[in-house]
Amino acid sequence: MLRVRGVSSKKIKTLAQLAQVREELAGSGRRLVLTNGCFDLLHVGHVRYLQAARGLGDALLVAVNGDASVRALKGPTRPVNTETDRAEVLAALECVDYVTVFESERVTAVIREVRPAIYAKGGDYTLETLNPEEVGALREAGSDIHLLPLIPGKSTTATLARAGGGNGTPLPESAETGPGTAKARPLRLGVLGSGKGSNFRAIAEAIDRGQLAASVEVVIADVETAGILDLARARGIRAEYVAPGKFRTRMEPQNEARVVEILRESRVDLVVLAGFMRMIKAPLLEAFPRRIVNIHPSLLPQFPGLEAWAQAVAAGVSKSGCTVHYVDGGMDTGEVLARREVPAFPGDTAQTLHARIQEAEHALYPEVLARLGREWAAAEGSPEKS
Numbered sequence: 574m575l576r577v578r579g580v581s582s583k584k585i586k587t588l589a590q591l592a593q594v595r596e597e598l599a600g601s602g603r604r605l606v607l608t609n610g611c612f613d614l615l616h617v618g619h620v621r622y623l624q625a626a627r628g629l630g631d632a633l634l635v636a637v638n639g640d641a642s643v644r645a646l647k648g649p650t651r652p653v654n655t656e657t658d659r660a661e662v663l664a665a666l667e668c669v670d671y672v673t674v675f676e677s678e679r680v681t682a683v684i685r686e687v688r689p690a691i692y693a694k695g696g697d698y699t700l701e702t703l704n705p706e707e708v709g710a711l712r713e714a715g716s717d718i719h720l721l722p723l724i725p726g727k728s729t730t731a732t733l734a735r736a737g738g739g740n741g742t743p744l745p746e747s748a749e750t751g752p753g754t755a756k757a758r759p760l761r762l763g764v765l766g767s768g769k770g771s772n773f774r775a776i777a778e779a780i781d782r783g784q785l786a787a788s789v790e791v792v793i794a795d796v797e798t799a800g801i802l803d804l805a806r807a808r809g810i811r812a813e814y815v816a817p818g819k820f821r822t823r824m825e826p827q828n829e830a831r832v833v834e835i836l837r838e839s840r841v842d843l844v845v846l847a848g849f850m851r852m853i854k855a856p857l858l859e860a861f862p863r864r865i866v867n868i869h870p871s872l873l874p875q876f877p878g879l880e881a882w883a884q885a886v887a888a889g890v891s892k893s894g895c896t897v898h899y900v901d902g903g904m905d906t907g908e909v910l911a912r913r914e915v916p917a918f919p920g921d922t923a924q925t926l927h928a929r930i931q932e933a934e935h936a937l938y939p940e941v942l943a944r945l946g947r948e949w950a951a952a953e954g955s956p957e958k959s
Contacts, residue, residue, distance in 0.1 A: 584664040585672045588686040589724075592672065593633060595687055604630035604690035605929040607716075611638045612659050613652045613931040624691035625721050632670040635663050636683045639676040645862055646678055673696040679709045693721055705874070705906070734803040760766075765832070766794050770801025771931060772827045772847040772868060772938055777808060779939035786946055790839040793832055795824065795851055804908035811839065822852050829856040836861070843945065846900065850879075853900050865900040868938050870930045872896060872912055877905035882930055883923040893917045893926060895934045897941040910945075913937045919936045 586594065595605050608626045612619060612635070627633040633729070635657050643652040652659070664672045675683050684692070684707060691713050694703065699716065711718060764773050773792065779785040792805035795817040802883050805812040815832050818825030833856050836844060844857065846867040853865060871881035873896040874889075885893040894914040899907040913933040916925055 582661065582664040582672070585660055585668065585674075585932070588673060588683060591671060591673060591683075591687045594634075595689065598632055599690070605687070606630035606633045606691040606693055606893070607636060607684065607689035608633070608693040608696075608813075608860060609636035609683065609693075610677075611643050611652060612663060613643065613654055613908065615659075615662050620666065620668075620713070621693060622721055623663075625668075625800065626719075628717055629667040629693060630691050634671040634673065634687065634689065635669050636673050636675050636680050638678075639674050643674055644677045646798060646884070654756065669910060679704055679707055681706050684710040684714055684716070684927070687717050691719060693719050695721060703841075720845075721743060730745060731849050734870055755896060759841045760785075760942065761840055762787050762789045762804075762942070763836045763843070763846050764789055764792045764801070764845045764847050766847045767796050767799055767850040768801065768802035768848045770804045770847060772934055773801050774804055775935035776845065776847070776939050776942065777804075784858065785939045785943045790841050791835060793835060795849070797927065801847065803939060817851060823854055824851050826854070826856055833857055843942070844900075845938075845942070852902075852904065853950055858902060861897045863899055866910065866941070867898060867900050867905070867907070868934050869898065869905050870934065872914065873898060873905055873909060880923070882927040886916060886923050886926055890917050893930060895930055895937055897937060904923045911941045 578645050582821070585861065598605050602767045606626055608623070623633065623635065636652050637656065638646065639656045640652055643656075654662075659699060660672050660674055673683065681704075698710075700720070703718070707797070708718075762776070764776070766773055770792075777783065777789060780787050780789070789808075789809040790808050792801055793813045793815055794802050795815060796815075799814075802814065803810040813835050814833070815824070815828055817823075818828045824827075837860070842864070844861050844865040846853075846865065849867075859867060869877070869881060869894075871877070871885060872892070872894045875881075875890075876884040876893075878884075882893065892914050894912055896905075896912045897910045898905070899909040913936070915926075915929045915933050938946075
């Protein structure tokens with residue numbers, strides 16, 4: 574029996590204990606299934622998913638994110654329930670055989686230690702959008718990956734929406750979002766760019782049309798003559814130039830700290846990269862965890878980096894497109910939020926393919942931002958402030 578911060582359960586195990594459990598199961602020809610998640614507000618969708626995961630093998634291990642990793646993934650108002658409570662509730666389910674709590678944002682260490690026979694994940698993921706580090710660990714372990722369908726309408730977001738964001742008052746219905754979903758207050762956006770600003774223009778025009786409940790509070794560029802600054806000024810939006818410093822691919826830390834200062838002064842909810850040609854580093858990543866998004870002109874993980882459309886033409890692909898993703902410390906490696914495909918024709922040049930991709934970008938980016946606003950409003954009552 575293991576005690577986890579005051580909770581005792583024979584089902585709650587350390588990684589060392591679980592490795593022994595796996596050996597015992599494998600020795601008798603039985604298979605251990607692993608799944609993981611925050612499981613912040615357990616609902617019937619979770620229960621049905623866990624029952625389906627248990628049906629894939631002979632024992633089910635649920636690795637639940639610790640409180641610190643939930644905050645890193647979901648923002649400072651989460652989790653709603655502590656890791657102790659979440660572990661206890663999961664351990665009480667008949668379909669769950671073992672529970673462990675892990676502190677990092679990724680479940681890689683659990684995979685490497687436990688080496689499950691089967692790894693289960695919800696159908697909101699695809700093999701392409703699973704974290705590459707976790708997939709690598711699963712391949713090393715020889716684990717089979719199963720993606721299980723989600724139960725329509727049964728989600729934490731929907732649960733919180735029906736509860737009125739946790740205050741017991743039903744949220745208003747919206748023609749934009751439909752019955753039972755949250756009406757988002759306008760997102761406060763801070764936009765970073767280096768060039769002409771075509772994606773910024775598409776976002777601003779979506780706001781004008783009422784398709785995106787947002788306001789652009791500030792536009793920041795690392796190029797003093799960038800057209801995106803002129804577009805912002807023409808709309809009466811605060812426009813700031815911040816010199817990048819001596820580095821070619823990133824800003825000097827003190828300069829990036831100035832960007833953070835401006836964004837905080839403007840009280841932005843979300844940082845939107847729109848053709849920003851610098852790698853984002855610690856000052857911004859730490860100030861806005863999981864609140865920086867980017868659009869990249871390829872179907873990531875294909876063709877990261879510069880001039881992805883030219884890379885696609887050189888590779889002779891039959892399709893390309895664009896990807897909206899969260900920003901992390903890598904080169905276009907953050908979690909994918911959405912993709913949109915466009916055809917690549919045999920006679921395409923880099924310029925013709927790029928033009929087709931940009932059309933897709935201008936439609937996709939506002940759609941994803943609108944979705945994020947609705948999801949955050951449902952989950953938190955309103956988006957997080959920095």
